[in-house]
Amino acid sequence: MALPWALAILSLLPLVSADSAHPECANLTGTPITNSSLDLISGKWFYIGSAFRHPEFIQWAKSVPSSVVYFTPNHTESVVYFQEYITHEDKCLYNSSHLDVQWENGTLSRNVLGVHYLAYVIPTKDPAIYMFAYYPEDKEKMGLSLYANTTQVTPEQMSEFHGAVKCMGLEVSEIISTDETKSLCGPLEKQHEEERKKAKEEAA
Template identity: 55%
Template sequence: MALSWALAVLSLLPLLNAQSSSCVNFTVPITNASLDQISGKWFYIASAYRSPEYKEWVSAYQSAFFYFDSNYTEDKILMRQYSTINHQCVYNSSHLKIQRENGTLSGYDNGREHLCILILTKDPSIFMLAFSPEDKQNMGLTFYADEPKVTPEQMRQFHEQVICMGMEKSEIVYVDEKQDQCEALHKEHEERKKEKDAKSPKEGGK
């Protein structure tokens, strides 16, 4: 399963008003401005899960980073993910479906749809992804940033949301970007992409 397929964020302007407290608003729609904000490269930092399935899943990860390319007309996001799992690099590409009105994203794994609510705080360089926030037995939260290391303030915001949802800081699992095994493959893919872009004229718009 791709650890970070599920990523949705809140519109920046409503977000600044709606998320002044540590408990975020899970009902803000996704807009084009939201999608603009999440485009590019992101790093998986940490997560806390109650679901046994997801807990087993994240325990195998040493590190992960990914790219998002949004398609506004089709309401899809192309994800390219590089994960270090059990000390080996695993590459995955997939499409995520955007549900704009309820602020969620969904993706398929082994024929099953996984739904998540994705949220940004007032800091545009981080976001969090919530799973089943109303289900105490299966809830989960993941934390992402545009850099592999976060500031104490950014980590504090994640910790506050973990506690706000009803989980404990002791349930958090962290990753370590120093264990990344995907540098060589990522470099190879980026070089191929540059070669392809140089040969083909760029198309306007998305």
């Protein structure tokens, strides 16, 4: 079985074309990735919530009250390095690796235990948030996740997420929200931050 972080972030397929009768859903078709758009997801992001139809994804979301991810794009290597801290039930899970960038297709990908996963980054009006879509062509598996650069999102940001959820054919009532106050990864995240700071000081 794929790792929880793979289920939450990378078990994605390219998005189907949006219904032309609903122009507000046009941003769900995805666009090619550029250096500028890739830089928009650079830095620290908080997993805010998700809406899933796949029973396994729903179970995962309910068992993860908090998740934080750091993205570091490398344009020349066409990769995005990441570090993720997931509070899963009563423990902290840490993952560190990279995603391959497919510029023209607008996707991020990774091989996990021989399985190739694609991530389609969804363009947003507000650069302080971004979304990933999950199996949009499959009513039994489809889903959408929201990430933000702060633990609290504004009503406008949540409204954009709600709109995307509805465009995919999901219901707002299906959204499972996180609670950063329940994070168990603070000490490990702080430890890694101090180690990185020390390494930079020594290198200087």
